[in-house]
Amino acid sequence: AQSVTQPDIHITVSEGASLELRCNYSYGATPYLFWYVQSPGQGLQLLLKYFSGDTLVQGIKGFEAEFKRSQSSFNLRKPSVHWSDAAEYFCAVGARGFQKLVFGTGTRLLVSP
Amino acid sequence: ETGVTQTPRHLVMGMTNKKSLKCEQHLGHNAMYWYKQSAKKPLELMFVYSLEERVENNSVPSRFSPECPNSSHLFLHLHTLQPEDSALYLCASSQGTGEWYEQYFGPGTRLTVT
Numbered sequence: 004a005q006s007v008t009q010p011d012i013h014i015t016v017s018e019g020a021s022l023e024l025r026c027n028y029s030y031g032a033t034p035y036l037f038w039y040v041q042s043p044g045q046g047l048q049l050l051l052k053y054f055s056g057d058t059l060v061q062g063i064k065g066f067e068a069e070f071k072r073s074q075s076s077f078n079l080r081k082p083s084v085h086w087s088d089a090a091e092y093f094c095a096v097g098a099r100g101f102q103k104l105v106f107g108t109g110t111r112l113l114v115s116p
Numbered sequence: 117e118t119g120v121t122q123t124p125r126h127l128v129m130g131m132t133n134k135k136s137l138k139c140e141q142h143l144g145h146n147a148m149y150w151y152k153q154s155a156k157k158p159l160e161l162m163f164v165y166s167l168e169e170r171v172e173n174n175s176v177p178s179r180f181s182p183e184c185p186n187s188s189h190l191f192l193h194l195h196t197l198q199p200e201d202s203a204l205y206l207c208a209s210s211q212g213t214g215e216w217y218e219q220y221f222g223p224g225t226r227l228t229v230t
Contacts (some may be wrong), residue, residue, distance in 0.1 A: 035216050037220060046206055046221030106159040
């Protein structure tokens with residue numbers, strides 16, 4: 004069965020600093036991988052996804068993620084964080100052939116001035 | 117975001133009440149989903165509907181009863197809930213379920229069971 008681990012519950016980053024959020028997954032085949040963001044009182048918004056091909060994927064709002072098969076990781080990065088990036092970030096893995104997403108527990112990003 | 121709407125946004129109900137959550141998508145999608153988001157737990161997929169047929173029921177207790185009358189509307193009927201059912205209930209929709217399509221989420225209904 005698929006599973007996703009986000010080891011950091013909270014991360015605080017200074018505005019303008021770089022960001023990396025960690026995600027490790029467990030899945031027997033090449034997975035579909037996603038990063039979602041949830042602002043307070045809002046639903047989830049897709050930041051980016053990896054299906055196949057180039058292992059570095061670009062998303063919205065200046066985010067990118069790199070798929071590393073050898074490490075079973077799909078870490079999210081942003082070179083310069085803005086205060087509006089403060090939110091909760093979820094990594095998810097999907098099984099091929101069916102739209103069943105398995106989510107991690109999320110990482111809450113706090114941005115300090 | 118008006119692609120997927122959910123009503124009500126907040127709901128407080130007693131354990132003996134019956135209530136319904138409503139989800140509507142304006143994206144022309146064919147698949148709809150209910151998720152449960154509890155504090156400190158991963159999002160849990162509850163139900164999936166594809167072309168108005170239920171294709172997934174993720175071992176959800178019978179006190180939760182979904183209904184999908186057409187491809188634009190999804191309901192979650194609630195009865196005799198328990199306090200541990202308090203959570204954020206998220207609805208999502210996608211173009212389909214055969215290939216992988218992005219799921220679009222609504223803002224959720226915050227449910228409190230007293």
